[in-house]
Amino acid sequence: MVDKALGTGGRKSDKDLKIRVKSAKGRKVSSTKWLERQLNDPYVARARAEGYRSRAAFKIKEMDEKHKLFRKGMRVVDLGAAPGGWSQVAAKATGSTDANPLIVGIDYLEMDPIPGVILLKKDFTEDDAPAMLIEAMGGKKADIVMSDMAWPTTGHRGTDHIRIIHLIEIAADFALDVLAPGGVFIAKVFQGGTEHELLHMLKRHFKTTMHAKPPASRSDSAEAYLIAKGFKGRDEDGDDAEV
Structure with a gap:
C-alpha cells in the first residue's frame, strides 16, 4: 500500500530528510538559510566526528x-x-x-x-x-x-x-x-x-x-x-x- 503522505511507497526522498529550520524573531532570513545549510552539510558532520575545527x-x-x-x-x-x-x-x-x-x-x-x-x-x-x-x-x-x-x-x-x-x-x-x-x-x-x-x-x-x-x-x-x-x-x- 502506497503511503500517500510520502508518495514514495514509504521511502522518504532526500528532500524530505533535510532538516528544516524555522525562522525566529530577530533572525535574518539569510541567517536561517545558513543555519539550515550547516545542519544538512555532510562535511560539517564529518568535521565534528573527526575532530576538525571546520x-x-x-x-x-x-x-x-x-x-x-x-x-x-x-x-x-x-x-x-x-x-x-x-x-x-x-x-x-x-x-x-x-x-x-x-x-x-x-x-x-x-x-x-x-x-x-x-x-x-x-x-x-x-x-x-x-x-x-x-x-x-x-x-x-x-x-x-x-x-x-x-x-x-x-x-x-x-x-x-x-x-x-x-x-x-x-x-x-x-x-x-x-x-x-x-x-x-x-x-x-x-x-x-x-x-x-x-x-x-x-x-x-x-x-x-x-x-x-x-x-x-x-x-x-x-x-x-x-x-x-x-x-x-x-x-x-x-x-x-x-x-
Missing part, C-alpha cells in the same frame, strides 16, 4: 590526496589560519609536534592551541607580520605556504575580486621570500581564476600552476584554489621570460 579541513585534505602536497618533515605556513582546520591537517600530515613544531599559522582572530602548531594572533596584511612569521619559523625556509584568506564580501563582484587578488598578491610575495626550492604555494581565489599579471608571475617562479576546486568546496560557490608547485627561486632581476 569543514574547510576537508578542502585541503582533498587537495592533498589529489595533488600530493604534504610529506613528513615539511615546514608549512598557514595564512588566515582561523579556526585552524588547515593547520590541523598539515600538522598530522607532516608529523609536527609540540617538541618539534613544523607549522606556523597566523590570523587576526583568536584560536585555541593546536598540537604541533605555532599560532600568531596578527593581521597578515600589517607590515610587520611577515617578519613575525619568519621569526616563528626560526629562520628556516618553508616547504608550503598556504592561504585560505578572504576579505568579507561586499556583494559587488568587481570590488570583491580586486580585494581577493590583493590578498593573493601579498601572500604570493611572502611565499617567494620564504619558500625553499621545490616549494608549494596554495591560495584561495574567486570568480574562476586570477588576474593575468599574477598568474604570469607565478608561472615564472613555479614549474607548474593549476586551479583546483575540491569536492568539499560548495558547488554553488565561486571559490576555487590556485596551486603552484616546484618553486624555482625568486627572480630578482625582473626578467619576465618564462622557463
